[in-house]
Amino acid sequence: MMTGETQPVTEAELHAWIDGELPEERIAAVERHLADRPEDAQRFERYRAQRALLARSFGPLIDQPLPDHLTPPFAPRKAAAVPPSRFGRGRVWGLALAASLLLFVAGGATGWAVRDRLGGGRGAGGDALSTAFLADAVAAHKVFSVEVRHPIEVGVDQEAHLVSWLSKRIGRDMRCPKATKSGYELIGGRLLADAEGPAALYMYEDAAGRRITLYIRSTKSPAGTAFRFAQDGGLQALYWQDNGLALAVTGDLDRATLSAIAEEVYGALNS
């Protein structure tokens, strides 16, 4: 018969003991175990010392003065009332807006090949990532993501055909994730034309029927850029340039999810 008194003591119980999570009826058994096994007793003494040193080393960080942006009231980096015309083609974005809202580069969050915090100064390599590119990507999202009957031209049931067709037209290999960890699944895609030539639009949908789009076209410059973040009311877009392609992920979702999806796209295209 196994009772609290006779069961052998496990490694997990020894940890639970130093973390104060051991059920009371097992304390005697653990203490006996440690008395009989000096090597375990010594090891757990070191773990206990570690725990104390951890608190002693990092504890003082809690008293660090906070920077303004981490004290309330929190000024949103995202503007709630951005007019829909924000993405209008040819419109020059205000510098302040660009710095504070639109060209947010997820620097630490999504360390990119080019770490470019302000998103500016990349004129030469980033010409394809112009306002016009983003406007095209967002316009395509707006037009096709609400389409009920024909959101896509070729469905995911013909995935191989879809990818080879779009890759051929764009002139680049464009394998994209079929599903994302954030719960969006590829439903299909279509070929579009913009001022620069052919563009591909992949559409993803989650279980609730929410859609995001991935807009891709080729660029002349092989340079990579950081992720840049833009916002239009509820609609968010992350766009970047990599390996001769300009890409934008657009959807009505939060930036972290969007970043995760963009990371997966980036990963799929670079695997």
Place this chain on the structure above:
Amino acid sequence: MIDEDASSRPPPDDPRMTPGSPTDHDIAAHVPRLRRYATALVGNRPDADDLVQDCVEKALANRHALRDPSRLGGWLMSILHNLHVSVLRGRRRRGAEVPVEELADDLALSATPADRGEVRDFVRAFGQLTEEHRAVLLLTGMEGLSYREVAEVLELPIGTVMSRLARARERLRVLLDGGVEQAVVRRIK
């Protein structure tokens, strides 16, 4: 520290807010802790502050989704953890090192003179652990979360939390004391 003057300001109107939704100030009360955790986790202040700022933003945008106000602390930690995971994916690809030396020196200076060397060595050794190991050690050892709470924050089964904790402690022991790492996880059950 939290700006006390700011507490007199009303929270901004948000039509999506439900009565149980946390205010700016409810969230702000957790910021020093989030920041301490993030700094120890990523090993430098600028990246930690970016992470905390992203976490606060995401929490504000999703505050209506928090059903149980008493879970605010754990909820914020979960958000921070999820954001951190996406940071890690980027960093692995970039292969960047976390410059932990500066933080080790800073923390050594905040310690008592007698502790200085030990704190510096500890922070350096801690910086050599994987981020998974750092997270589980910090959540249990510094934040004082229960195994169950750690499992919720990290979205892992409790058994995984415990085996990860055992491995992390043993790894850190060897980094600090030398010697041979024991196969602790085989014996966890």
